[in-house]
Amino acid sequence: MKSGLRKRILVTGGCGFLGSHLCRRLLDDGHEILCVDNFFTGTKDNVVAMMDNPHFEIMRHDVTFPLYVEVDEIYNLACPASPVHYQFDPVQTTKTSVHGAINMLGLAKRIKAKILQASTSEIYGDPEEHPQTESYWGKVNVRGIRACYDEGKRCAETLFYDYYRQHRLQIKVARIFNTYGPNMHPDDGRVVSNFIVQALRGKPITIYGDGSQTRSFCYVDDLIEAFVKLMDSPDEFTGPVNLGNPEEFSIKELGEIIVRLTGSSSKLIYKELPSDDPTQRRPDIALAREVLGWEPTIQLEQGLITTIEYFERLLISQIR
Ligand code: NAD
Ligand code: UDP
Ligand code: UDP
Numbered sequence: 001m002k003s004g005l006r007k008r009i010l011v012t013g014g015c016g017f018l019g020s021h022l023c024r025r026l027l028d029d030g031h032e033i034l035c036v037d038n039f040f041t042g043t044k045d046n047v048v049a050m051m052d053n054p055h056f057e058i059m060r061h062d063v064t065f066p067l068y069v070e071v072d073e074i075y076n077l078a079c080p081a082s083p084v085h086y087q088f089d090p091v092q093t094t095k096t097s098v099h100g101a102i103n104m105l106g107l108a109k110r111i112k113a114k115i116l117q118a119s120t121s122e123i124y125g126d127p128e129e130h131p132q133t134e135s136y137w138g139k140v141n142v143r144g145i146r147a148c149y150d151e152g153k154r155c156a157e158t159l160f161y162d163y164y165r166q167h168r169l170q171i172k173v174a175r176i177f178n179t180y181g182p183n184m185h186p187d188d189g190r191v192v193s194n195f196i197v198q199a200l201r202g203k204p205i206t207i208y209g210d211g212s213q214t215r216s217f218c219y220v221d222d223l224i225e226a227f228v229k230l231m232d233s234p235d236e237f238t239g240p241v242n243l244g245n246p247e248e249f250s251i252k253e254l255g256e257i258i259v260r261l262t263g264s265s266s267k268l269i270y271k272e273l274p275s276d277d278p279t280q281r282r283p284d285i286a287l288a289r290e291v292l293g294w295e296p297t298i299q300l301e302q303g304l305i306t307t308i309e310y311f312e313r314l315l316i317s318q319i320r
Pocket of ligand 3: 190
């Protein structure tokens with residue numbers, strides 16, 4: 001055990017991409033993990049290596065329904081994160097963010113647990129301020145196809161701050177920017193996993209629009225470090241705090257890098273840009289640097305190489 005007391009920690013969405021890495025980290029730090037997931041986008045494969053550990057427990061549960069458990073801390077990650085998946089059943093996506101937040105906040109209130117919300121850079125919508133600081137209020141199309149996610153997450157933040165003010169809850173709000181790495185689902189639909197799988201299969205790399213839109217990609221290990229630092233930050237610090245890698249790339253550049261790193265013969269092809277697709281995104285992480293003493297350490301190419309190796313192993317195991 002690294003430090004302090006063993007805590008009982010609830011991770012909702014614990015079988016997903018970020019959740020599975022977080023469970024591993026917290027388990028390695030010596031804590032007792034309750035991983036709650038309804039397996040909508042997550043899979044037991046992501047946590048199978050932890051399942052024989054007596055300090056790790058999985059519970060199949062949908063956070064839109066009440067949950068009565070006893071823990072010390074809650075990381076609320078349950079919510080599909082890929083546009084393809086969150087647009088599949090948009091009503092359920094909003095319910096997951098809003099009813100899920102109400103239930104987890106109600107739980108935190110009853111048991112006096114500290115609670116961290118996985119919010120998102122999407123709350124800035126298609127931002128006019130660049131890079132985005134936490135003080136920017138955002139530009140979201142309330143009726144658009146991304147609104148189920150964006151507005152759901154915005155409402156969840158509102159609930160977190162109202163429970164904080166009204167019920168004195170200990171809250172932490174992380175605004176996560178595009179994060180990638182092993183354990184992303186190969187059919188997840190997000191750009192990094194799509195491009196790597198396409199490149200490894202020798203299929204065309206599907207660029208939506210002209211590929212000039214930008215994103216800033218954070219490697220998962222860096223983000224998990226920030227989650228833990230945020231949860232352990234002084235009580236008076238609630239966030240919201242941007243967590244992400246401030247290096248910005250166009251989607252076309254990302255496609256070219258992935259083709260080069262995989263040594264693929266795949267060509268870039270251009271498809272229609274989905275509506276409301278943000279044209280630019282880059283976090284200002286001055287606050288995270290100052291309060292958490294955190295900044296990303298893993299550069300894009302380094303993180304992509306590890307992620308490519310993961311998908312290579314996964315695709316080979318699927319052929320067998
Ligand atoms: P993911 O889709 O891999 O994981 C989400 C997990 O939540 C899955 O295991 C899924 O089955 C589970 N889930 C979904 N609805 C649920 C429900 N109603 N009840 C219980 N479990 C449910 O996505 P991820 O990338 O790991 O994202 C985790 C969290 O981080 C999400 O809240 C997402 O909005 C947020 N986030 C992620 C990123 C990113 O780039 N990865 C960026 C911003 C925000
Ligand atoms: N809740 C939960 N687990 C608990 C306590 C509450 O899931 O241990 C849910 C319950 O569904 C409730 C919601 O959290 O409706 C909000 O709880 P809160 O106490 O804030 O409000 P109220 O019970 O008055 O609706
Ligand atoms: N994108 C793309 N090809 C793909 C998947 C995504 O060009 O196969 C683009 C998408 O239009 C967006 C960017 O890549 O501009 C990031 O998409 P992603 O779904 O990963 O996350 P977002 O940041 O849009 O939520």
